[in-house]
Amino acid sequence: MNVYAVGVDVLTGFLDGPRARDAFLLRASLRPPWCVDIRDRAPLSLVAVVSDEAWLLPETGPPVGLAVGDVALVRGPAPYRCADDPATPVQAIIHPGQRCTSVDGRELLGPVTGEAGEWGFGGVRTWGNTSGPTSLLVGTYPVDGQLGRALLDALPPILKMSATDWDSPLLALLHTEIGREAPGQQAMLDRLLDLVLIAVLRAWFARPDSDAPRWYRAMSDPVVGKALRLIHESPATSWTVASLAAAAGVSRAGFARRFTARVGEPPLTYLTGWRLAVAADLLRGTDATLSAVARQVGYGGPYALSAAFKRRHGVSPGRYRAEVTTGPE
Incomplete structure (x- = not known):
């Protein structure tokens, strides 16, 4: 899936x-x-x-x-x-x-x-x-x-x-x-x-009293909402702050400040979190190889993805997939 x-x-x-x-x-x-x-x-x-x-x-x-x-x-x-x-x-x-x-x-x-x-x-x-x-x-x-x-x-x-x-x-x-x-x-x-x-x-x-998450509120922002859609649609793209700002039609510095204020974290931090969440779900829900998963989420190869994945999730991608299948030891 x-x-x-x-x-x-x-x-x-x-x-x-x-x-x-x-x-x-x-x-x-x-x-x-x-x-x-x-x-x-x-x-x-x-x-x-x-x-x-x-x-x-x-x-x-x-x-x-x-x-x-x-x-x-x-x-x-x-x-x-x-x-x-x-x-x-x-x-x-x-x-x-x-x-x-x-x-x-x-x-x-x-x-x-x-x-x-x-x-x-x-x-x-x-x-x-x-x-x-x-x-x-x-x-x-x-x-x-x-x-x-x-x-x-x-x-x-x-x-x-x-x-x-x-x-x-x-x-x-x-x-x-x-x-x-x-x-x-x-x-x-x-x-x-x-x-x-x-x-x-x-x-x-x-609802104004719902305490909706910041990423949801940010959807209505014409600049940040567009950047969020681009990140979600194409995590494999080699996005930078400059390229996201250009796509949104604003300056790099202004975009970085606006994104961080609306979402609560810098653009590339959010991008990394999204990529690794997508990678985790691909490992959980598909039999795609680690190289294929890395390509789909914008990492140059399995080693780069493995290092980032372990920093975020505390286990290697292979161990994560095994625990999903068999349960933690």
Whole structure:
């Protein structure tokens, strides 16, 4: 998988990490009282309320209430609870791999028969404690790349967007499609989940109180935004401060000051970080040789890339790729 493409803007470059591919996605149908302890260690989860209301209870911090049309992004891997009321005791536990059990360890992945309090599947991609008034859409993203991690690091532990804060038909469409079985349905759901995520992030980053990352704010600057796009589109180019300034149509000194003020680091420092993040994701997501990766991210050869990569990530590219495949020793 190539992690950047010609024409990419800054946000798209970061969003290419958390992209749904065979994402875990279901509709939760719940009857109060209910409480689910989510310990799946997913790096990023999306919870949307279709009907009724719900509470998110992080491991630390205050509960977050959700009403109809509200969407929350939960940054993992810390556990959290989702409940009808903060005081409701846990009834089901979601483990890594989306394994579901009761508090005493019974599996909760079978079909429900209609008994009160029974947990299991009650239809296509529908799970809960028998049919109830509360309907949630829940999706998880297995974000594992450096670019995706850079995006996650910019988010609060729970990002809540109220229905009044964003206007989109995507939730209704996702809710309709999640119960269908048709050719290409998984691809359809993956793309819809991506669109919901992008819409929520754009709406949140655009808010003046969102504490959006500096690279996002810099996108609107006509000079710095153009330089960022050039870096993201073509990390293999032998960029210098002078060539980036010329492409942006300003003086070298003025460009360097403006870029550093908007982004928070000098142009070449940002360029190096981007190149090494792309290299890490290429090592993680492709079987490209180290020489090929070096060419794609603007290094003269594998030795130059190896030295820079080890300074940034603390391990050699070969060790990094091996740990991704087998896990750290």
